[in-house]
Amino acid sequence: MPFVIAIDGPAASGKGTIARAISDHFGFHHLDTGLLYRATGAKGGDPVEAARSLTAEDLARPDLRSAEAGQAASRIAAIADVRAALVDFQHRFALREPGAVLDGRDIGTVICPQAPVKLYVVASDEVRAARRAQELNADPAEMLVQLRERDRRDSERAAAPLRPADDAVIIDTSNMDIDEAVATAIAAVERVRG
Numbered sequence: 001m002p003f004v005i006a007i008d009g010p011a012a013s014g015k016g017t018i019a020r021a022i023s024d025h026f027g028f029h030h031l032d033t034g035l036l037y038r039a040t041g042a043k044g045g046d047p048v049e050a051a052r053s054l055t056a057e058d059l060a061r062p063d064l065r066s067a068e069a070g071q072a073a074s075r076i077a078a079i080a081d082v083r084a085a086l087v088d089f090q091h092r093f094a095l096r097e098p099g100a101v102l103d104g105r106d107i108g109t110v111i112c113p114q115a116p117v118k119l120y121v122v123a124s125d126e127v128r129a130a131r132r133a134q135e136l137n138a139d140p141a142e143m144l145v146q147l148r149e150r151d152r153r154d155s156e157r158a159a160a161p162l163r164p165a166d167d168a169v170i171i172d173t174s175n176m177d178i179d180e181a182v183a184t185a186i187a188a189v190e191r192v193r194g
């Protein structure tokens with residue numbers, strides 16, 4: 001059986017950075033599941049139809065990392081039928097050998113609840129806003145408002161709300177640089193994998 005690492009957490013907490021680094025470290029495949037929702041939101045039209053008909057081209061759009069694409073993604077992500085349309089792709093990805101790292105909001109709770117390693121990555125709102133502002137060359141105060149709005153929507157929705165799995169290891173990256181955060185995640189995986 002392939003080894004699955006599930007990584008969840010609020011916006012800009014550092015999930016993707018950790019997921020990319022540990023997939024390289026272990027030679028695993030990596031899926032940024034947020035990209036599926038960003039591409040669905042950016043496609044426009046009926047969101048359920050957009051999710052069902054996503055193509056590789058949709059996922060390669062250059063504007064998907066923008067704050068606007070993040071907000072649009074979190075709106076359509078609350079629709080249960082949109083989420084249902086994206087489940088199969090994520091399940092098939094999680095079967096890839098020798099292992100897969102998936103990061104998102106519901107990986108440890110809904111998509112891969114049997115994953116042997118579940119990480120839940122957090123950081124203070126202010127730290128996350130500052131990091132995102134630097135990344136997008138944007139105003140930290142505006143980023144703070146947007147992150148909080150997105151986290152609230154993601155946590156309060158009925159369908160697969162953002163929350164840690166009961167057996168998730170919490171990693172707070174507020175006072176960690178990227179190397180420390182990645183080393184902490186690798187140590188958590190090695191505790192299980194040996």
Ligand SMILES: Nc1ncnc2c1ncn2[C@@H]1O[C@H](COP(=O)(O)OP(=O)(O)OP(=O)(O)O)[C@@H](O)[C@H]1O
Nearest residue numbers: 011012013014015016017131135173176177178181
């Ligand atoms: N430990 C860290 N120290 C400093 N900067 C970090 C750290 N972790 C991530 N970053 C930076 O913070 C920003 C957000 O990180 P990242 O994209 O990994 O978060 P994310 O949780 O995947 O976000 P999203 O859910 O919005 O996709 C990036 O610019 C990244 O380089």
Ligand SMILES: Nc1ccn([C@@H]2O[C@H](COP(=O)(O)O)[C@@H](O)[C@H]2O)c(=O)n1
Nearest residue numbers: 033034035037073074077104105106154
């Ligand atoms: N498993 C997931 C992943 C993402 N979402 C929604 O998409 C938005 C964008 O995700 P990023 O990780 O790229 O920031 C996010 O705010 C969620 O609304 C999701 O619901 N489930």
